[in-house]
Amino acid sequence: MQSSIIGSSAFLRFLKRWGVNLGIGLVVLVTIIWGYIVNDKVTVAVLASTVRQATPLVLGALCGLMGERAGVINIGIEGQMLLSAFIGFLFNVWTGNLLIAVFAAAMTGALLGLFLAFMSVSLRMDQIIGGTVINILALGLTGYFYQAGLVTQGKLQPIALGSLAEIPLIGPVLFNNPPITYTAIVLVLVVHYVLFHTRWGLRTRAVGEHPRAADTLGVNVYLMRYANVIIGGAIAGLAGAFLTLEAVGSFERAMTNGRGFVALAVMIFGRYTPLGAWGAALLFGLASAIQTQLQFFGTFNIPHQFIGMLPYLLTIIVLAGFVGRTHIPAADGEPYEKE
Amino acid sequence: MKKLYFVLAALLVASMVLTACGPAATEAPVPAATEAPEATEAPTEAPTEAPMEIDCTSPDYFCVGLVTDVGEVDDKSFNQSAWEGVLAAQDSGIADEVQYIETKDAKDYAANIQLFAEQGYDAIVTVGYAMGQATAEEAANYPEIYFIAVDQFQAETIDNVSGVIFNEDHSGFLAGALAAQLSESGTIAAVLGTDLVPPVVAFKEGYEAGAKYINPDINLIATYHPGGLDVAFTDPEWGATTTKQAIDQGADVVFGAGGKTGNGALIEAAGNEGVYCIGVDSDQWLSVPEAHPCLVSSAMKLITPAVSQKINEANDGAFVPGNHIGAAALAPYHDFDSVISDEIKAKIEEIAEGLKDGSIKTGYGG
Numbered sequence: 001m002q003s004s005i006i007g008s009s010a011f012l013r014f015l016k017r018w019g020v021n022l023g024i025g026l027v028v029l030v031t032i033i034w035g036y037i038v039n040d041k042v043t044v045a046v047l048a049s050t051v052r053q054a055t056p057l058v059l060g061a062l063c064g065l066m067g068e069r070a071g072v073i074n075i076g077i078e079g080q081m082l083l084s085a086f087i088g089f090l091f092n093v094w095t096g097n098l099l100i101a102v103f104a105a106a107m108t109g110a111l112l113g114l115f116l117a118f119m120s121v122s123l124r125m126d127q128i129i130g131g132t133v134i135n136i137l138a139l140g141l142t143g144y145f146y147q148a149g150l151v152t153q154g155k156l157q158p159i160a161l162g163s164l165a166e167i168p169l170i171g172p173v174l175f176n177n178p179p180i181t182y183t184a185i186v187l188v189l190v191v192h193y194v195l196f197h198t199r200w201g202l203r204t205r206a207v208g209e210h211p212r213a214a215d216t217l218g219v220n221v222y223l224m225r226y227a228n229v230i231i232g233g234a235i236a237g238l239a240g241a242f243l244t245l246e247a248v249g250s251f252e253r254a255m256t257n258g259r260g261f262v263a264l265a266v267m268i269f270g271r272y273t274p275l276g277a278w279g280a281a282l283l284f285g286l287a288s289a290i291q292t293q294l295q296f297f298g299t300f301n302i303p304h305q306f307i308g309m310l311p312y313l314l315t316i317i318v319l320a321g322f323v324g325r326t327h328i329p330a331a332d333g334e335p336y337e338k339e
Numbered sequence: 340m341k342k343l344y345f346v347l348a349a350l351l352v353a354s355m356v357l358t359a360c361g362p363a364a365t366e367a368p369v370p371a372a373t374e375a376p377e378a379t380e381a382p383t384e385a386p387t388e389a390p391m392e393i394d395c396t397s398p399d400y401f402c403v404g405l406v407t408d409v410g411e412v413d414d415k416s417f418n419q420s421a422w423e424g425v426l427a428a429q430d431s432g433i434a435d436e437v438q439y440i441e442t443k444d445a446k447d448y449a450a451n452i453q454l455f456a457e458q459g460y461d462a463i464v465t466v467g468y469a470m471g472q473a474t475a476e477e478a479a480n481y482p483e484i485y486f487i488a489v490d491q492f493q494a495e496t497i498d499n500v501s502g503v504i505f506n507e508d509h510s511g512f513l514a515g516a517l518a519a520q521l522s523e524s525g526t527i528a529a530v531l532g533t534d535l536v537p538p539v540v541a542f543k544e545g546y547e548a549g550a551k552y553i554n555p556d557i558n559l560i561a562t563y564h565p566g567g568l569d570v571a572f573t574d575p576e577w578g579a580t581t582t583k584q585a586i587d588q589g590a591d592v593v594f595g596a597g598g599k600t601g602n603g604a605l606i607e608a609a610g611n612e613g614v615y616c617i618g619v620d621s622d623q624w625l626s627v628p629e630a631h632p633c634l635v636s637s638a639m640k641l642i643t644p645a646v647s648q649k650i651n652e653a654n655d656g657a658f659v660p661g662n663h664i665g666a667a668a669l670a671p672y673h674d675f676d677s678v679i680s681d682e683i684k685a686k687i688e689e690i691a692e693g694l695k696d697g698s699i700k701t702g703y704g705g
Contacts, residue, residue: 045587052580148413151628155610248575249606250629252599253411257566257574288565292581295562296528296588304534308565 024283024318036169046289047173052247054278054285055184056081059239060263061270061277062191063109066232068272069195070225071208071331072120073127076112076134077236078260083138084108084240086145089152089251096153098245102180105241106234112138113233117226124335135260143253155249156180180242185278187235192274204228208329211336221336236260269319271326283318287311393436396459401654402436403428404455406448408467409569412439415626416572416598416619417642421466421489424646431647433654434462445568448473456481462653464489464646468536469568474500485653489642490538496661501649503663505640507538508703509694510667511545511596512552514617514638516690517669518592519553520683521615521635528585529561530578530604532597533571539563542596542619542638544703552690552699560585564600575603582607586614595619596638605630615675622670635679637670 015022035043060077067074088105092098112134119130156178164175195201206214207224215221239259244251266284270276291310395402405425407418428434438460440451448470455463456477462485465474471491478486478500486500493502518527529546532539543561550557562581564571578600582593586608595604596619605623608616609632616630618637623630645665652658669687672679693699 041588045584048587049580049584052583056576148415148626157610243576248579248603249610250575250602252573252575252602254573255575255599257570257577259576289584291565292562292584296560296585298561304563304565 020318021279024279028283028286032169040169042293044169044172046286046293047169049289049292050282050285051173051177051181052285053288054281055181056239056242056247056259057263057266057284058188058278058281059184059235059242060260061267061281062187062274063113063232063236063239064264064267065270065272065274065277066191066195066204066228066235067113067116068267068329068332069208070204070228071211071329071334071336072117072225072229073131073333074113074116074229074232075128075131075261075264076116077131077239077263078256078258079131079135079138080109080112080233080236081240081243081260082142082254082256083112084237085244085255086138086142086240086251088237088241089150089244092152092245093150098154098156101245102156102238102241105245106237109237109240110230110234113230113236114226116233117229120335121222121225121229124337127333127335139254142251146251146253150251152244152249156246178246180238180246183238184242187238188274188278195274205329207336208331211331211334215336215338221338225336239263265315268326269315272329284311284315287314394459395436395461400435401433401462402438402458402460403434403462403464403650404458404460405437405439405464405466406451406455406470407439407441408469409442409445410572410598411441414598415602415623416621417489418466419626420621420642421464421646424643425464425650427643427647428650428654431651433647433651445469449477452477453480456484460484462487462650464650466490468538485649485658487646487649487653489646492537493660493662498660499658501652501658501660501663503642503645503649503665505538505642505645505665505667506694507541507638507640507667508545508548508701510638510640510669511542512549512694512699512701513545513669513687513691514542514594514636515546515549515551516553517549517636517679517683517687518546518594518615518617519550519557520686521679522557522592524589524591525554525556526558526560526589527592527594528582528590529559529594529596530581530585530601531561531563532600533566533568534563535568535571538640539596541703542594545701546594546596546638548701548703549690553686558589560588560590564597572598572600574600575606578603579607583611586611591615592617593633594638602627602630605634609633618670624670624673631674634673635675636672639668639670641666641668 063077064074084105087108088101091104092101116130116134119125120127158176158178161175165171203219203224206219207221211221243255266280267277269280287310291307294307295304393400403425405422410418412418412422422439425437429437440454442448442451452463452473464487466489468490474486474488474491478497482499488500488502491502492504493500527550529543531543534540547559550559564574564577582604591613592615593604593608594617595601601619605616605618605627606629608614609630614633615635616633618634621639623637624634649663690699
């Protein structure tokens with residue numbers, strides 16, 4: 001008797017902790033399998049589109065959460081992505097070497113990260129203003145210096161991972177992608193590991209929760225904040241590189257089109273964790289891909305704007321109904337002053 | 340510390356100024372009106388040294404101003420085509436002074452038009468369906484100025500406004516007929532801007548009708564961008580990923596119609612073996628070189644000659660108000676000229692004739 005009660009309460013606790021993720025995962029899985037049986041080509045197309053649309057979002061979210069875990073709010077992700085996309089594009093035009101171009105884009109993101117860290121850590125500026133400065137700066141600089149008629153030499157091509165790419169359904173979706181998409185997946189795992197299983201990660205979180213305590217124990221608060229924001233910036237730069245060097249292959253003004261801000265939502269949606277952000281980005285990508293697919297089918301005689309709400313509606317429902325309270329790093333957005 | 344704030348402030352201001360004047364300032368700054376209305380995109384380094392003094396208020400000079408829709412004058416699309424029409428008028432000596440203002444925000448339409456009007460410009464070209472209301476209102480305020488309203492259908496005739504419109508459904512129909520004949524898989528796709536803009540809908544409806552005219556059983560998959568006017572034409576990555584999704588499910592011809600969003604679709608299609616793509620508005624062979632591997636043609640509306648013709652009319656005092664229907668046609672096949680069979684070419688020409696004499700109907704707009 002006693003043991004069954006304990007068992008059920010443990011089960012309840014497990015449900016409470018993981019129920020949402022399990023539920024969403026199960027629904028998605030069943031839908032995918034059903035879709036694959038009905039029409040395999042369409043299902044693969046939708047899932048491939050999901051992964052692709054999730055990539056810049058999850059990279060942006062990683063940038064955001066590295067900063068916020070260390071106590072620096074970064075709303076300049078949009079600007080970091082845009083300027084990096086532009087610089088990467090320019091380097092591709094000038095050198096024709098995609099590797100150099102990707103590197104240049106990441107460096108641009110890192111530099112803007114340094115700029116943000118300087119404003120928010122050293123100058124102790126309002127961090128929202130700091131991020132806005134970056135957004136406006138990027139929009140202005142790229143708008144002014146972009147000239148029509150610059151033509152690039154190709155873009156990053158998909159690399160099939162041997163026999164893995166031949167697995168039905170999963171193969172073409174996960175194991176036949178261009179390099180930045182793979183990098184994004186690896187980065188999710190790396191950032192998760194670093195944040196929660198290393199000394200560096202512990203210090204980062206300490207600096208974001210209680211910088212005074214961390215400082216007392218000899219952690220260099222400024223250094224941790226600088227480093228995390230700069231590394232995050234490089235990741236946002238990669239998101240920019242994804243747009244111009246891998247996905248589109250060309251630059252257009254304001255082409256990030258709000259992806260940096262959606263990335264912020266994805267980060268909060270994912271409870272400031274890399275794995276959560278990944279899940280949220282994939283869910284968002286899936287909703288976008290499905291709304292495109294519904295239009296393709298054209299069988300539903302409802303205005304497409306209505307279908308277009310799908311990703312956002314889904315976000316609101318999941319956020320309001322299931323995710324529950326999110327723990328925000330306690331010192332998030334607060335400048336730290338040494339005594 | 341204060342110095343640093345100053346540097347930051349200076350950077351911020353500089354970036355705003357850069358956004359505001361953009362390329363307009365580098366080419367030829369607009370001389371600012373003395374009572375410039377607020378919230379316009381008047382370049383800040385105003386009263387400028389124009390190469391020679393042209394006073395637009397004087398009847399001796401014929402001045403033409405162009406207000407773009409939200410976007411840039413070098414957008415490889417309709418703003419650029421219209422501006423080229425204005426430049427053509429200048430080259431042929433009709434217009435003595437030509438200027439453009441790039442609209443950054445839809446709320447600035449009226450203010451940007453006024454900027455030219457207050458300087459005594461003789462003709463103002465307003466580009467884009469979205470500017471229709473602002474154009475009509477300002478035309479009432481400035482009855483002595485000619486307004487050339489690109490893509491703006493005039494339901495009622497205003498004496499000093501001519502709406503330059505096109506039968507987009509005709510060139511869309513030709514594009515659809517071409518796509519249906521080129522397709523081997525029997526699935527063709529269209530990746531579109533937004534249906535908030537009637538010309539885009541006309542292109543789409545024409546495309547569908549044209550494809551069905553050739554092959555009634557064709558599988559046609561089309562999608563509009565889900566966003567509003569502010570993002571629907573500037574999202575190349577959405578266009579690209581949507582195109583990929585269409586190609587993955589068997590589409591082998593893609594029609595990209597929607598500014599930069601459509602350009603993204605064309606470039607994506609170019610990266611896929613055995614896929615053809617069709618551009619829109621102008622001959623995109625010239626404007627999107629990245630799409631050369633797939634671009635068989637473009638569903639054009641010939642904005643440039645229509646705009647320069649209307650400027651000519653305004654200068655001669657023979658301005659015809661109401662609606663001016665410009666030409667809509669397919670662009671040359673360029674490198675695909677040898678790929679496309681004579682049979683297909685003949686069929687396209689036959690349809691073009693049919694559309695012209697009315698024996699073939701697209702079914703769009705009644």
